[in-house]
């Protein structure tokens with residue numbers, strides 16, 4: 001895992017952020033992100049949940065286990081990608097993040113993208129997909145999941161792949177059909193990441 005000095009500065013800057021009054025009350029800490037800060041692939045979820053808030057690591061609960069299984073299915077460990085959220089702090093009772101909270105945290109998200117300069121951004125669920133894709137996400141995550149979008153961010157073309165949130169699989173009793181669909185979406189990530197890999201010889205993916 002590589003550290004990214006600019007991302008570390010950003011983490012420090014947001015460690016005591018108080019832009020969202022309600023979230024300041026419901027969080028115990030700001031969950032900035034985890035993984036390789038110079039990774040080719042940046043994963044963006046919705047918001048920290050209870051386990052994430054407690055441990056300070058995104059996707060470390062039940063949804064995180066599914067994400068890990070999906071990453072493993074394409075030959076990645078979670079330490080080889082960077083994982084963050086649309087909104088860094090935990091909303092009370094896991095409610096949806098509010099529009100002004102997403103807006104408050106968007107500058108941090110944009111800076112994360114700028115400083116990481118990833119080749120592929122994977123948006124997990126509707127909130128992250130809307131935050132990154134904007135109007136192109138209008139059709140909803142179930143319609144556009146697994147598709148590859150291209151967007152110019154900071155004068156650079158970045159591939160964006162929306163996926164279903166792993167929590168959906170849990171809500172649906174780990175329905176094997178949904179899991180197989182999610183694995184297919186991860187194949188798209190595998191393909192995009194390999195095509196754009198900064199350091200292809202370091203790839204752990206078996207082709």
Ligand code: SF4
Pocket residue numbers: 014017018019020023024030087088089101104105108
């Ligand atoms: S969600 Fe983001 S903007 Fe809002 S308080 Fe937490 S770190 Fe700050």
